[in-house]
Amino acid sequence: MRTLTFSEALREALHEEMERDETIFVIGEDVITHGGPYKVTEGIAERFPDRIFETPIAEAGIMGVGVGAAMAGMNPVVEIMYMDFVTCAMDEVVNQAAKMRYMTGGQASVPMVIRLPCGVGRLLAAQHSQIMESWFMHVPGLQVVVPSTPGDAKGLLKSAIRSPDPVLFFEYKRIYTSRGQVPDGEHIIPLGQAKICRDGEDATVVAIGPMVQKSLEAAVLLEDDGYDVEVVDARSLSPLDSETICESVSRTGHAVVCGEDSSFAGAASEIAAMIGENCFRDLNGPVVRVGSPHVPMPFSSELVKHVVPEVANITEAVSRVMM
Amino acid sequence: MSLSSELCKTMYRDMWRIRLFEEEANRQTSLGSVVGALHMYCGEEAVAVGVCSNLRDDDYVLGTHRSHGHCLAKGAESHRMMAELFGKATGTCAGKGGSMHIADFSLNMLGANGIVGAGIAPATGAALASKLRGTDQVSVCFFGDGAAARGTFHEGIGLGALWKLPVVYVCENNQYQQWVPRMNVAVLDSVADMAGSYAIPGVSVDGQNLVEVYEVAGEAVERARKGGGPTLIEARTYRFYGHSLGDEEQYRPAAEVEEWRTNRDPITTFQSTMMEQGWLTEEEDTQIQNEVKDEITEAVRFAEESPFPTPDSVTTDVLAPVQEVA
Numbered sequence: 001m002r003t004l005t006f007s008e009a010l011r012e013a014l015h016e017e018m019e020r021d022e023t024i025f026v027i028g029e030d031v032i033t034h035g036g037p038y039k040v041t042e043g044i045a046e047r048f049p050d051r052i053f054e055t056p057i058a059e060a061g062i063m064g065v066g067v068g069a070a071m072a073g074m075n076p077v078v079e080i081m082y083m084d085f086v087t088c089a090m091d092e093v094v095n096q097a098a099k100m101r102y103m104t105g106g107q108a109s110v111p112m113v114i115r116l117p118c119g120v121g122r123l124l125a126a127q128h129s130q131i132m133e134s135w136f137m138h139v140p141g142l143q144v145v146v147p148s149t150p151g152d153a154k155g156l157l158k159s160a161i162r163s164p165d166p167v168l169f170f171e172y173k174r175i176y177t178s179r180g181q182v183p184d185g186e187h188i189i190p191l192g193q194a195k196i197c198r199d200g201e202d203a204t205v206v207a208i209g210p211m212v213q214k215s216l217e218a219a220v221l222l223e224d225d226g227y228d229v230e231v232v233d234a235r236s237l238s239p240l241d242s243e244t245i246c247e248s249v250s251r252t253g254h255a256v257v258c259g260e261d262s263s264f265a266g267a268a269s270e271i272a273a274m275i276g277e278n279c280f281r282d283l284n285g286p287v288v289r290v291g292s293p294h295v296p297m298p299f300s301s302e303l304v305k306h307v308v309p310e311v312a313n314i315t316e317a318v319s320r321v322m323m
Numbered sequence: 324m325s326l327s328s329e330l331c332k333t334m335y336r337d338m339w340r341i342r343l344f345e346e347e348a349n350r351q352t353s354l355g356s357v358v359g360a361l362h363m364y365c366g367e368e369a370v371a372v373g374v375c376s377n378l379r380d381d382d383y384v385l386g387t388h389r390s391h392g393h394c395l396a397k398g399a400e401s402h403r404m405m406a407e408l409f410g411k412a413t414g415t416c417a418g419k420g421g422s423m424h425i426a427d428f429s430l431n432m433l434g435a436n437g438i439v440g441a442g443i444a445p446a447t448g449a450a451l452a453s454k455l456r457g458t459d460q461v462s463v464c465f466f467g468d469g470a471a472a473r474g475t476f477h478e479g480i481g482l483g484a485l486w487k488l489p490v491v492y493v494c495e496n497n498q499y500q501q502w503v504p505r506m507n508v509a510v511l512d513s514v515a516d517m518a519g520s521y522a523i524p525g526v527s528v529d530g531q532n533l534v535e536v537y538e539v540a541g542e543a544v545e546r547a548r549k550g551g552g553p554t555l556i557e558a559r560t561y562r563f564y565g566h567s568l569g570d571e572e573q574y575r576p577a578a579e580v581e582e583w584r585t586n587r588d589p590i591t592t593f594q595s596t597m598m599e600q601g602w603l604t605e606e607e608d609t610q611i612q613n614e615v616k617d618e619i620t621e622a623v624r625f626a627e628e629s630p631f632p633t634p635d636s637v638t639t640d641v642l643a644p645v646q647e648v649a
Contacts, residue, residue: 025455051455056485061478064444065451068462071433072383072452091475095438096445099424105417106640107428140641164643239642 001181009150009182010040010115010171013157014077016186018048021075024161025051027062028079028115037081038117038176059085063092063114070112071100075161082128083116083170097166098141113160113167119209119260120308121173126296131261133208136168137238137270143191144237144267146170148212150180152235155189163191172209172260194241196248200230203254203318206245206271208234211258211290211309218314225315227322237267242274249275250282256290256317260308263291285321290314326534328602332611334376334533335597338368338590339615341392344401347619348391348408348422352568356627357408359421364392366563369589370495371396373536374463374556377544383431383449383462385442387495388423389562390435393465399427401618402625411629418632419640431460440470443479443492450488450547461547462490469500471514480555484521487552491543494557495530501566502574515557523553530560531583533593561587 004012018024025048026041032054035042044052055062059080066076080086086093093114100108120129136142145160145167147153153171160167197212198219207215212233219229232248234240249255255275259268268289275287292307345365351357364371367389375384375396386393394404399415407414408422415427426434433449436442446464453460470476471494483490494514498505511517518525524546528539536558543554561583565572572580597603 023455053451053486056481058478058481060475061444061447061482064441064475064479065448065482068385068433068445068448068450069452069455070448071428071445072431072449072462074448074452074455076448091438091441092444096436096441100434101642102640103416103420103424104426104428104434104640105414105419107416107426108434109643143642 001183003179004150004182005176006150006153006178007038007040007176009154010157011042012182013154014041014044015047017158017161018044018051022051023073024075024077025053026077026079027053027055027066029055029057029081031079036079038173040115041079059088060092063089064096066112067092067096067100067110070110071108075111077113077115077161079115081117083118083132084127084130086114086116093142094139098139101165102141109164110166111164113157113169115169115171117171117173119172119174120297120304123299123301123304125299129297131170133170133237133261133267134265134270137267141165142238143167144170145191146209146235146237148175148209148233148235150178151182151187152189154182155187156191156235158188159191167191170209175210192236192239192241194235194244195233196230196244197233198229198231200228200252202228202252203256203322204230204232204248204252205314205318206232206234206255206257208237208259208267211260214311215258215314218311218318221311221315222318225319227318229318234271240271240274242278245271245275246278249279253282253284254321255279255283255287256314256321257287258290258309258314261291262294263289264294266291285323288317288321290317326537330376331597331602332607334372334537335593335603336611336615337372337396338533338593339612340401340618341368341371341395342590343615343619344395344404344622345391347623348405349568351408351623358410361422361568362389362566363562363564363568364389366583366589367495367497367530367560368392369533369536369593370493370530370558370560371465373533374493374540376537377541378461378463381431381460383433383446383460385433385446385449385462385464386435387442387465387467388435388437388439389467390425390465391422393435394425394427394432397427397430397432399430399432402622405622405626406629409626409629410631411626412632412636413625413629417636440466440473440475442466443470443475444482446490447479447483447488450483450490451486453489454486459548460489461544463493464490465493465495467500468494468496468498468505468514470494471517472509480521480553483553484523487550489547489550490553491540491547492553492555493540494555495560496557497560497562499566499575504574513557515555518555523555525555525557527557527559530558531587531589531592533589534596
């Protein structure tokens with residue numbers, strides 16, 4: 001099977017979907033001139049010149065235009081240059097996109113994808129490195145998707161574009177250049193389905209985004225300690241595949257939940273609570289979260305090291321729950 | 324004047340539909356049948372009717388928190404709207420929206436909105452959809468003078484102007500931003516003057532004069548439909564009631580309210596015009612008002628007799644029922 005980078009896989013999904021359905025258009029800052037900050041929209045202007053809109057710096061306007069176009073039958077793919085800037089368009093996401101179907105008694109559909117480059121990349125500090133998946137998980141009417149590999153990035157973006165409801169699509173900046181296998185031809189991954197990436201019998205690590213790869217690395221190290229660790233990629237945080245996660249945890253009897261965002265009230269917290277509620281009688285230890293401390297992202301690389309969770313944090317957490 | 328007698332009677336009837344629908348909703352609030360916030364449009368009827376009478380069924384309208392008038396003028400059925408205000412399952416939004424979020428997508432009325440200024444960019448987006456599809460549908464966004472202070476006004480109109488989209492931005496300047504007189508918190512007296520920032524036409528019109536609103540909106544809709552881009556219209560108007568029902572209105576001089584109600588009522592103003600022009604006889608006037616009264620009586624009966632939504636519907640319409648990808 002061929003390999004692509006995460007960016008290339010997303011770009012391929014966009015091109016294929018735009019070829020398939022002419023109601024799809026791209027809108028965002030610098031999406032033509034620069035191909036977006038991570039080159040995901042590169043080449044679209046040449047191939048679909050009438051369906052890509054480069055905007056002034058106006059996130060609320062961009063998002064609002066997306067909502068209106070979606071209600072009027074189009075399928076916008078909105079790019080927010082850094083996910084942090086979505087805070088400038090929160091009314092449009094939370095009060096408009098998320099609420100329209102419900103408030104109108106099912107009359108409205110807002111089939112919109114909001115692409116959000118997130119997390120630590122280059123050292124861009126507190127206003128260009130946030131994740132905040134749980135903000136949007138908390139809002140009914142929104143779907144939250146987090147691919148961890150190029151193959152999933154392509155398959156999930158295609159599903160997100162075809163969904164009749166808004167999707168917040170989290171793209172971790174530091175895995176844009178990572179390579180992975182992407183199947184040839186049509187490749188679709190339904191939303192709301194977690195994936196067991198590694199089978200194991202002793203403990204389940206549920207991981208989000210780049211923490212999946214780190215969990216797989218941790219699982220190899222933990223073999224030396226005699227632990228056989230199962231790794232589950234959550235992939236979709238809302239809707240959450242609680243069935244797959246609970247089945248795994250009930251089988252292994254131990255659970256660690258890993259996200260790169262702050263653990264406090266983060267996505268991992270919701271998953272941990274869900275496991276606690278549903279699997280308590282099968283658990284042989286506490287459910288432990290791995291994430292960043294509850295601080296803004298610092299600038300200095302020496303400080304960042306103490307914020308972003310690493311493989312050692314996962315191995316330590318698994319050892320703790322196995323005690 | 325290009326107005327036909329027939330169109331005038333329709334517009335006159337539509338203004339009465341709005342007035343009597345709301346006065347009945349007001350009465351039903353005092354009886355306890357309608358609950359929640361009710362933002363009365365009475366006094367501003369000529370704006371919704373004058374603008375929407377220029378629209379086709381497939382044109383888009385986005386409204387405000389004060390949108391009973393926009394819905395009725397776009398053609399919404401009063402009995403389903405009244406049922407929505409009663410919170411009934413037969414309401415336009417199945418009892419999930421209420422007055423502030425009333426919508427009728429079958430008429431491309433894409434919704435009232437509880438957030439001030441939140442419809443401006445989505446109206447621009449609906450216009451972008453028309454342009455992408457190659458249709459000549461026009462989008463109209465109503466908003467209040469308060470919205471002109473929001474960033475969404477600047478961003479939404481800015482994008483509409485940039486892409487020369489078929490959209491008409493209609494500011495209903497009723498001179499009060501909730502309880503604050505507009506000029507206590509604004510610099511420019513005329514919202515229409517803000518159009519210059521976007522290099523689009525800006526027109527200020529007497530919002531109590533149906534004929535003027537109709538003609539100014541007609542030009543703007545025509546320009547939009549023919550690819551000439553957006554227009555910003557400011558309709559100077561006044562709400563006959565407070566911000567919402569229960570408002571004690573200590574911020575408006577009683578004499579001012581009385582002056583507008585007595586001498587600037589858009590319905591009686593147009594009634595006089597029609598009588599003077601010989602477009603309306605007293606018999607026709609009585610007949611129109613009686614028919615509208617009957618319609619509203621029927622709307623209340625329908626709302627009263629309709630069932631409340633069933634508990635299971637509380638969890639539907641969050642996401643589309645079928646999430647399988649094609």
